[in-house]
Amino acid sequence: MPGSICHKNAKIVTYSIDLSLWATYSSSMPKSADTTTGPLPEWDPERPYNQLPDLPPPVDLETKKILKQCILSRAAVAELRQAALRIPNQGILINTVPLLEAQASTEIENIVTTSDQLFRYRDSEENADPATKEALRYCQALLNGYRSLTKKPLSTTTAEQVCSKIKDKEMRVRRVPGTALSTPGGKVIYTPPEGESLLREKLANWERFLHERTDLDPLVRMAVGHYQFEAIHPFTDGNGRTGRILNSLFLIQKGLLSLPILYLSRYIIDNKSEYYRLLLEVTSDGSWEEWILFVLKGVAENARWTTGKIEAIVSLFFDTGAYVKEELPKIYSFELVQAIFEQPYCRIQNLVERDIAERRAASRHLKQLVDIGVLEVKKAGREKLFIHKKLLRLLTSDSNGYKAYD
Secondary structure, eight states: OOOOEEEEOSSOEEEEOSOSOGGGGOTTSOOOOOTTOOOOOOOOTTSOOTTOOOSSOSSOSSOHHHHHHHHHHHHHHHHHHHHHHHSSOTHHHHTTHHHHHHHHHHHHTTOOOOHHHHHHHSSOOTTSOHHHHHHHHHHHHHHHHHHHTTTSOSOHHHHHHHHHHHHTSOOOSOOSOOEEEEOTTSOEEEOOOOOHHHHHHHHHHHHHHHHHOTTSOHHHHHHHHHHHHHHHOOSSSOHHHHHHHHHHHHHHHTTSOSSSOOOHHHHHHHTHHHHHHHHHHHHHHOOHHHHHHHHHHHHHHHHHHHHHHHHHHHHHHHHHHHHHHHHOTTTOOHHHHHHHHHOSEEOHHHHHHTTSSOHHHHHHHHHHHHHTTSOEEEEETTEEEEEOHHHHHHHHSSOOOOOOOO
16 A cells, blocks of 8 residues: 655654555544455554455455456457567657656655656656656666566565666665554555565465466456555655566566556556555555456556557557658658657757667758757757657657547
């Protein structure tokens, strides 16, 4: 259960959840009637939950409802995977979709920036504001984690490395007590386990569940594992963002996706109150079925959304290429079109570094693309930014349509 705002005093660190919904999931709420509810150890939100049960829980994790939704979700993810393979250059996705995920995931923690700022400062964050820098670190943590899967499987070490990158300092499993989650009004709603050895035991169990319970669908394991990671709450900060990155990495490791492009944080933002409510109801009531269904539906919804977005990007890519080739045949190249799609905020140096053209020619090429309406130019200090507005609008809006070139 991720927190966002840190309040410190001599004895306790609490993380306020940005919701005015305490009445929705107060300690007096009725117990769930869900048939997946299992026996629960005594739980007090104000005391460390050292009795957090190991995985798997003693309930049916693949009920008929879950299996039915799992089929739909797996189909949507498979379609997304195929869509990603059809794009001319997968670098276009790597350089764009993770930034959108970074913006949404950090927004869940009340760290707000814009996609425009992220694309602008992706390659040079020196002059970016603190929120943009933090979101860019999230994106880098996601990509670093993705690359690490070629060397070692998902583990506690992966989580520590991801969280360290997000927070821009060394983050290790908590050694000191005094962490709790609270509402903005200060009401403590959950106190995670404490004690480094216990936390590492819980994380080892989490790892074994993810990797060894192959009788369960990977999407179900992801949903269950996400709850458990948030309930363990192994770090003093950054748990929510770390957990969301681990979801993407797990699906890649299990072969459901080839790239970290499942934009799940968008779904969480749209259903933020339900996300927190269902997390807490697993703890209080053992309501696993509703939680798993929530995650599976989010996977399906966002896989379909991202598939549509990829198909629109591919269409715009080929339309742009055809238009540039017709209007500017002397400078047209497939590599030039790729460059302005991988870099929606393109700099002269980007073309130079790709050996597309020397500096003077690169400057001339970009200006000609401005003249025919493909790019717009914007002064930023001593340099010029060449902005692919059609692509940016496509990436940042729910619509997959775009205006044709004149």
